[in-house]
Amino acid sequence: MYQIKINGMPFSVPEGSTILEAARFAGIKIPTLCFLKDLNEIGACRVCVVEVKGARSLVAACVHPVNEGMEIFTNTPRVIESRKTTLQLLLSVHDRKCLSCVRNGTCELQQLCAELGVDIDDKLDGEKPASVPDTSTAHLVRNNAKCVLCRRCVAACERQHVAVIGANNRGFDTQIGCAFNLPLAEVSCVSCGQCIVSCPTGALVERDQTAELLAAINDPEKYVVVQTAPSIRATLGECFDMPVGTNVKGKMVAAxxxxxxxxxxxxxxxxxxxxxxxxxxxxxxVKTGGVLPMITSCSPGWVKFCEHYFPDLLPNVSTCKSPQQMTGAMLKTWYAEKNGIDPKNIVSVSIMPCTAKKFEIDREDQDAAGDGIQDVDIVLTTREIGRLLKQCNIDFVHLPDEEFDPAMGISTGAGAIFGATGGVMEAALRTAADTIFGAPLENIEYHEVRGTQDYKEATYNFDGLEVKVAVVSGLENANTLLEKVRAGESDCQFIEIMCCPGGCVNGGGQPTQPAEVRNFTDLKALRAKALYEEDENLPFRKSHESPIIKQVYEEYLQAPGSHIAHQILHTTFVKRSKTVQL
Amino acid sequence: MQKRISTLPFQGTKEQQEQLFKVIDENGGKNGSVMPILQKAQEIYGYLPIEVQTMIAEKMDVPLEEIYGVSTFYSLFALTPKGKYNVSVCMGTACYVKGAADVLGKICEVLGIQPEECTQDGKFSITECRCIGACGLAPVMTVNDDVYGRVSVSEVEDILSKYE
Structure with a gap:
């Protein structure tokens, strides 16, 4: 431990802490802008500057380590003036249409300005860097007029092993974008949206489809059906200032x-x-000597990554559609037929933790009802539905708990944990084990595959059949594992890959949390905990025990892997290029 | 100013590609080797269009954006080719106050291109340069190694016509 002083008060702080961490320990939240722990530690924005006795200039608290006897001052006039000037300069080139900005209220720049009493200063107003918004993709819009060049998105993209965005040109002309100013849709972006959840301002936002949903609701011809992904119940509350990890399933349905x-x-x-x-x-x-290891296909960001970066491993990817697409496909076939509704009049809407889902709905071979009728028509992220509910004056926090509609509304524990890394694997093992043994097993918790670690591995013995499984989340980790698979160095038979670090609970469509929360809270673990608790408390915890699942196979799908199941629930993938097509 | 990107068709040859790959084999794999490879690539091709940068990115297994970021950060790298005749206008203080901007504007008008661009036929390109040490002759323009001093807007067409 080091003995230091902060604003004259003595503290004992762990060796190796940064000034930011030490101050937090002392109950002082030094403001930051560019800093994201373990992701973007570049000390560039100068918002977190503090005075250190004996130091020639102000130092960046986010990256400056403490040492024995250090005396730190966090709120001297020099510090405050420096932070204010930094913010004024940022504002001078910022598109200040804050009132209608989707980040109004959650913008970190706005928050900092409010805290420090900084307003637009006309004397600094001058030329602004020219930029054109990038609206080329299905999933996001980049508006560099609101960019503060913190590079948090760049770091997030690099961490995903995608690295299609970066800082181009220099000085005043610096812009974050793709090589040769190409539109994002033309490079190997996987649509994960980790850049969006990293952005402190409104420079990166999901492509907003709330108006499309409202229009559908107000069209009397349309039969609007909404499905909500497993992880939304664990995160939607955050849009209404509820604590991270609150399960709001009942209120969400009611809303x-x-x-x-x-x-x-x-x-x-x-x-x-x-x-x-x-x-x-x-x-x-396994039984017929097919391509192994088999890799899960639920995560459309991961699927697109595989198509771009590991096209040779596509035969390893399960041909199953994602849960979103399966729900949509059953809605427009089985449910529509059963209820005598023309699938053309159904608007299939999904609320997802994910921006890649916006890309997924337009993929080839995602139209089980035929005639180009898409399985899913509109995808809203958690953030969008949060905004829409506010816009429609729904008093979310005070709503009663309501149940899903019965036809496709029975939640199982297996389904619930899909939202966390390891959940799909555990759910699959529960069903695979019962199938192999031919009897329901008592012990259904597979703790080895739980948790937010980068890489998890376990071996199970099912009635003499040894199954080695691996679970990774985050594409950097996926890349490491897949390099091994490609080189023939992995002996796993079954792999779960989730695109976003920690799985869907930390998806690119989830509510943004400011850096001051992100840097000091394990969001992934808190949100996942809500899902595992739900799993424990549900009457059905195995997929094959769900009464609806039994019903749809009896009435419609015959058996898993049947011809009709393949037609409706399976899909195909395409090879894509890693670099630009010239 | 943002770097201009070439819109002219890429004319690289097999020999140039072999030279480039040799350079990458010699310098690749080491940390920080992007800079020397880009410098050599520019020596080989004269500029760094997307085709060249893509070859470098693929061969080095480095994201194209990383290469592009470096190539737009340093002023020595060019993303547009130079013409057979590179017309350079000094924009140093002395030349500037003596009307270099008007001269430059006239050159752009006559050639139909902007600074850092090259004509479709590959004949002319325009560069704005910093002081070339001939302030006594301000404003100064050069065409390759030929220097023209005390240039007036009305003389521009005559000067350029010598290089048709």
Whole structure:
């Protein structure tokens, strides 16, 4: 421990701490802008500057380590003036249309200005760097007029082993963008949205589809059905200032109903179907000498990554559609037929933790009802539905708890944990084990594959059949594992890959949390905990025990892996290029 | 100013590509080797268009954006080719106050291109340069190694016509 003084008060802080961490320990939150712990530690923005006795200039608290006897001052006039000037300079080139900005209220630049009493200063107003918004992709919009050049998005993209954005040109002309100013849609972006959740301002936002949903609700011809992904219940509360990790399933259903949609279903249903098909596919591959290891296909960001960066491993990827697409496909086939609704009049909406889902709905071979009728028509991220509920004056926090509509609304524990890294694997193992043993097993918790570590591995013995599994989340970790698979150095048979670090609970469509929360809270773990608690408390914890799953196979799909199941629930992938096509 | 990007068709040859790959083999794999490779690539091709940068990115297994970021940060790297005749206008203080901007504007008008661009036929390119040490002759323009001093806007067309 080091003995230091902060603003004259003595503290004993761990060796190796930065000034930022030491001050936090002392109960002082030094403001930051560019700093994201373990991701973007570049000390560039100068918002976190403090005075250190004996130091010639102000130092950046986020990266400056403490040492024995250090005396730190966090709020001297020199410090405050420096921070104010930095903010004024940032504002001088900022597109200050704050009132209608989607980040109004959650913008970190705005928050800093409010704290320090900084307003627009006309004397600094001058030329602004020219930029044109990039609206080329299905999933996001980049508006560099609101960019503060913190490079948090660049770091997030590099961490995903994608690295298609970076700082181009220099000085006043610096712009974050793609090589040769190409639109994002033309490079190997995987649509994960980790850049968006890293952005402190409104420079990066999801492509907003809330108006499309409202229009559908207000169209009397349309039958609007909403499904909500497993992880949304663990995060939507954050949009309404509820504590991280609050399960708001009941309120979420109640809120969607109050928007005026016709039915609210649970993507858990699609997750259970995925498990039925995937577990069957896995056992089939093992027994018939098929391509192994088999890799999960639920995460569209991961699927696109594989198509761009590991096209040679596409035969390893399960042919199952994602739970979102399976739910949408069953809605427009089985459900539509059963209820005598023309699938053309159904608007299939999903609430997802994910921006890649916006890309996924337009993929080839995602139209089970035929005639180009998409399985899913509109995807809203958690953030968008949060905004829409506010816009529609829904008093979310005080709503009663309501249940999903029954047709596709039974949640299972297996479906619930899909939202956390390791969840799909555990759910699949629960079903695979029962299938192999031919009897329901008592012990259904697979703790080895739980947790937010980068890489998890376990070996299970099912009735003499040894199964080695691996679970990774975050594409950097996926890349490391896949290099091994490619080189033939991995002996795993079954791999779960989630695009976003920690799985869907930390998806690119989840509520943004400011750096001061992100840097000192394990968001992934808190949100995942809510899902594992739900799993423990549900009557059905295995996918194949869900009464709806039994019903749809009896009435419609016949059996996992059947011809009709393949038609409706499976898909194909395409090879894409890693570099630009010239 | 943002670096201009060439819109002219890429004319690289097989020999140039072999030279480039040799350079990458010799310098690749080491940390920080992007700079020398880009410098040599520019010596080989004269500029660094997307085709050249893509070859470097693929061969080095480095993201194209990283290469592009470096190539736009340093002023010595050019993303547009130079013409057979590179017309350079001094924008140093003395030349500037003596009307270099008007001269430059006229050259752009006559050639139909902007600074850091090259004509479709590959004949002319325009560069704005810093002081070349001939302030007594301000404003100064050069065409390759030929220096023209005390240039007036009305003389521009005559000067350029010598290089048709």
């Amino acid at each position: 969607l109903r109050r928007l005026g949609v016709d039915k609210v279903f649970d993507t858990d249903f699609g997750a259970d179907l995925t498990i039925m098909e995937e577990a069957h596919e896995f056992i089939h591959r």
